[in-house]
Amino acid sequence: MSEAPAAPRTASADPHPAPGIDLLLRPPRPRAGWRLLPARVIAMCAVELQKLRHDRTELYTRAVQPALWLLIFGQTFTRIKAIPTGGIPYVDYLAPGIIAQSAMFIAIFYGIQIIWERDAGILNKLLVTPTPRSALITGKAFAAGVKSLIQAVVVILIAALLGVVLTWNPLKLLGVAAIVVLGSAFFSCLSMSIAGIVLNRDRLMGFGQAITMPLFFGSNALYPVSVMPGWLQAVSKVNPLSYQVDALRGLLLGTHAHVGLDFAVLLVAAALGITAASSLLGRLAR
Amino acid sequence: MTRNADTGQAGAVTCTGLAYAFGETNAVDGLELSVAEGEVFGLLGPNGAGKTTAIRCITTLLPVPAGMVQVFGHDAAKDRMAVRRLLGYVPQQLSADAGLTGRENVALFARVFDVPRGERAERVGQALAAVGLTDAADRLTGTYSGGMVRRLELAQALVSAPRLLILDEPTIGLDPIARTGVWDHINAVRAATGMTVLVTTHYMDEADQYCDRVALMHRGRIRALGTPDELREGLGERRRAEGAAATDPLPTLEDVFRDVAGSGLDDQAGGFRDVRSTRRTAHRVG
Ligand SMILES: Nc1ncnc2c1ncn2[C@@H]1O[C@H](COP(=O)(O)OP(=O)(O)OP(=O)(O)O)[C@@H](O)[C@H]1O
Numbered sequence: 245m246s247e248a249p250a251a252p253r254t255a256s257a258d259p260h261p262a263p264g265i266d267l268l269l270r271p272p273r274p275r276a277g278w279r280l281l282p283a284r285v286i287a288m289c290a291v292e293l294q295k296l297r298h299d300r301t302e303l304y305t306r307a308v309q310p311a312l313w314l315l316i317f318g319q320t321f322t323r324i325k326a327i328p329t330g331g332i333p334y335v336d337y338l339a340p341g342i343i344a345q346s347a348m349f350i351a352i353f354y355g356i357q358i359i360w361e362r363d364a365g366i367l368n369k370l371l372v373t374p375t376p377r378s379a380l381i382t383g384k385a386f387a388a389g390v391k392s393l394i395q396a397v398v399v400i401l402i403a404a405l406l407g408v409v410l411t412w413n414p415l416k417l418l419g420v421a422a423i424v425v426l427g428s429a430f431f432s433c434l435s436m437s438i439a440g441i442v443l444n445r446d447r448l449m450g451f452g453q454a455i456t457m458p459l460f461f462g463s464n465a466l467y468p469v470s471v472m473p474g475w476l477q478a479v480s481k482v483n484p485l486s487y488q489v490d491a492l493r494g495l496l497l498g499t500h501a502h503v504g505l506d507f508a509v510l511l512v513a514a515a516l517g518i519t520a521a522s523s524l525l526g527r528l529a530r
Numbered sequence: 531m532t533r534n535a536d537t538g539q540a541g542a543v544t545c546t547g548l549a550y551a552f553g554e555t556n557a558v559d560g561l562e563l564s565v566a567e568g569e570v571f572g573l574l575g576p577n578g579a580g581k582t583t584a585i586r587c588i589t590t591l592l593p594v595p596a597g598m599v600q601v602f603g604h605d606a607a608k609d610r611m612a613v614r615r616l617l618g619y620v621p622q623q624l625s626a627d628a629g630l631t632g633r634e635n636v637a638l639f640a641r642v643f644d645v646p647r648g649e650r651a652e653r654v655g656q657a658l659a660a661v662g663l664t665d666a667a668d669r670l671t672g673t674y675s676g677g678m679v680r681r682l683e684l685a686q687a688l689v690s691a692p693r694l695l696i697l698d699e700p701t702i703g704l705d706p707i708a709r710t711g712v713w714d715h716i717n718a719v720r721a722a723t724g725m726t727v728l729v730t731t732h733y734m735d736e737a738d739q740y741c742d743r744v745a746l747m748h749r750g751r752i753r754a755l756g757t758p759d760e761l762r763e764g765l766g767e768r769r770r771a772e773g774a775a776a777t778d779p780l781p782t783l784e785d786v787f788r789d790v791a792g793s794g795l796d797d798q799a800g801g802f803r804d805v806r807s808t809r810r811t812a813h814r815v816g
């Protein structure tokens with residue numbers, strides 16, 4: 245009846261006297277509303293960079309495919325001159341397309357990763373922290389962006405080695421970075437949204453395979469929109485990858501491009517992606 | 531005997547008619563629970579009783595209607611962020627990001643709980659020290675043993691100085707020494723901070739030794755509640771009333787468990803899904 249629940253029954257026999265524990269007695273002060281989102285984004289990006297630092301194999305293995313595309317496909321088509329590039333060597337024309345492609349492949353993997361984190365119990369623990377779902381997704385989206393950015397640097401270096409003439413204008417490179425991050429944010433959210441719908445890894449792998457190639461071939465990454473059949477042109481028009489490639493070409497090669505429009509489209513796409521993925525995230529937690 | 535009327539005001543956790551169903555399965559079915567501030571409260575019950583589901587409702591992982599769950603007076607439906615800031619949560623499943631070191635795993639939780647940068651390293655260090663992981667802190671957690679992962683998870687939960695620590699089978703799959711280790715660390719921190727602990731376990735000896743009060747849950751509801759002594763004496767009295775000799779040994783907590791769990795309440799509990807999910811847990815852990 246008269247229990248005294250507050251009395252620590254067993255703690256008195258404490259074999260480990262608290263070793264400097266003062267900070268663990270004080271809860272941290274919550275960050276003000278508007279500073280929460282950037283703080284969570286930084287936290288997620290930090291985790292991504294830490295993981296990359298411990299294990300760089302992914303960085304190297306992921307460099308193989310773009311290198312092959314540029315080396316084999318790019319060099320060959322440069323020689324046969326089958327694709328109208330507006331006067332520049334085909335390998336130059338191709339390089340921005342391959343940057344966008346390899347960034348997309350990385351981003352698409354985030355849906356699989358979030359399902360893996362759900363299965364491993366990591367996601368549940370994060371969802372019990374003061375992190376709104378939209379902040380968690382935004383954090384993941386930017387983490388995808390950071391990882392893609394590193395990949396983009398690798399591809400740009402490979403391209404430069406192959407003699408592709410790219411801009412070294414820092415402002416334009418900054419624009420390139422922003423475009424890569426926005427594109428990756430969109431594609432990672434697309435994939436995390438699908439994860440929230442299909443809920444299981446095998447199904448998501450199927451979807452991932454099924455959408456990446458159409459997104460790639462249904463874009464201007466390999467050939468200009470003008471040589472596509474009408475129906476493919478329509479696909480390309482609604483494909484964010486096309487806008488990403490267009491902007492990258494404009495910025496890196498100085499070809500004619502609609503960089504402003506591309507930015508706007510990618511911004512809207514990323515915002516929509518974040519909204520969709522955030523609202524579907526709850527399904528993964530159940 | 532049962533409700534802690536003597537503690538009066540808003541306790542640490544109050545569940546009023548908490549119900550949650552997965553499709554046809556009423557996992558939690560009218561749960562009445564109140565955990566007083568500062569106590570160690572044990573939630574016991576057979577596989578599939580609904581312990582994890584109840585905990586996932588309390589931690590805001592599962593959506594519940596307003597009015598059903600209160601954590602230190604904050605409604606888990608309306609005031610999620612406030613509830614999460616007060617919680618430290620260690621899920622049933624062993625989970626740490628294997629691609630990060632122990633220190634990085636804890637630092638992530640310091641970040642998402644808004645620990646200011648200047649204080650972060652020291653706070654993380656204290657949390658790791660409090661669970662005896664200082665020496666292993668800079669190893670990748672992929673190399674940790676089960677007991678170490680559990681203690682790391684404890685550090686992740688403690689780094690934000692929670693007022694309520696929720697542990698879902700914290701010692702599942704651990705050897706007896708690792709089990710004692712986990713409990714020693716919990717109790718050491720508790721002695722210093724006075725935090726409330728809500729814990730589930732299948733080990734009756736742990737419940738007996740470490741819990742101020744225990745509730746026996748079965749088929750989504752609480753069937754017995756009290757201090758371990760009260761529960762044992764209650765069953766002994768009933769047995770004597772039913773004709774057992776007064777010299778019979780006092781029932782153990784396990785007898786109480788068998789009495790509640792096997793009380794013919796059901797014949798479907800422990801169905802296929804339960805066995806499967808338990809096996810899955812066993813697989814992950816071991
Ligand atoms: N995600 C889910 N989808 C469908 N049914 C579920 C889900 N999670 C739990 N259940 C069902 O809800 C019931 C309660 O499960 P819960 O995991 O809460 O039990 P528990 O008391 O934690 O059991 P254990 O001791 O095995 O951990 C079980 O019948 C289980 O099959």
Ligand SMILES: [Mg+2]
Binds near residue numbers: 583
């Ligand atoms: Mg459980």
